[in-house]
Amino acid sequence: MIHVKVLGSGCPNCKRLEAETRAALDEADIAYDLEKVTDYADIAAHGVMSTPGLILNNKVVSTGRIPARAKIVEWAREMEASTL
Numbered sequence: 001m002i003h004v005k006v007l008g009s010g011c012p013n014c015k016r017l018e019a020e021t022r023a024a025l026d027e028a029d030i031a032y033d034l035e036k037v038t039d040y041a042d043i044a045a046h047g048v049m050s051t052p053g054l055i056l057n058n059k060v061v062s063t064g065r066i067p068a069r070a071k072i073v074e075w076a077r078e079m080e081a082s083t084l
Contacts, residue, residue, distance in 0.1 A: 001031040002032040002056055002057060002076050004033065004054070004056055005035045006035070007043045007046060007052060007054070008052040017054060018034070020067075020072065022034065024070075025073070028076065032076070051063070056075055057082075057083070
C-alpha cells in the first residue's frame, strides 16, 4: 500500500491534484491511503515551498504543479517495487 500526502491549502489546484492522484491510482488498481495536509507549518516541514505538493511513501515527488496521471502511476509503481 502506498501512503499518499497531498499538500496544499485547499486551493483549486490542490483539489485537482488530489482528484488526479485518486483517479490515477484507482485506474491503475494501486492500493493507497491518502492524507491531505493543509497546515502551512506541516507543509513547510516537508520542505515544500510551492503547492500543491505530492508525497508518496514520505518522498516528495512533485511540487508546484499537477503531474500527469501516467507520471503519478509511474512514481507509485516505483514505490511499490522499493517496498518488496
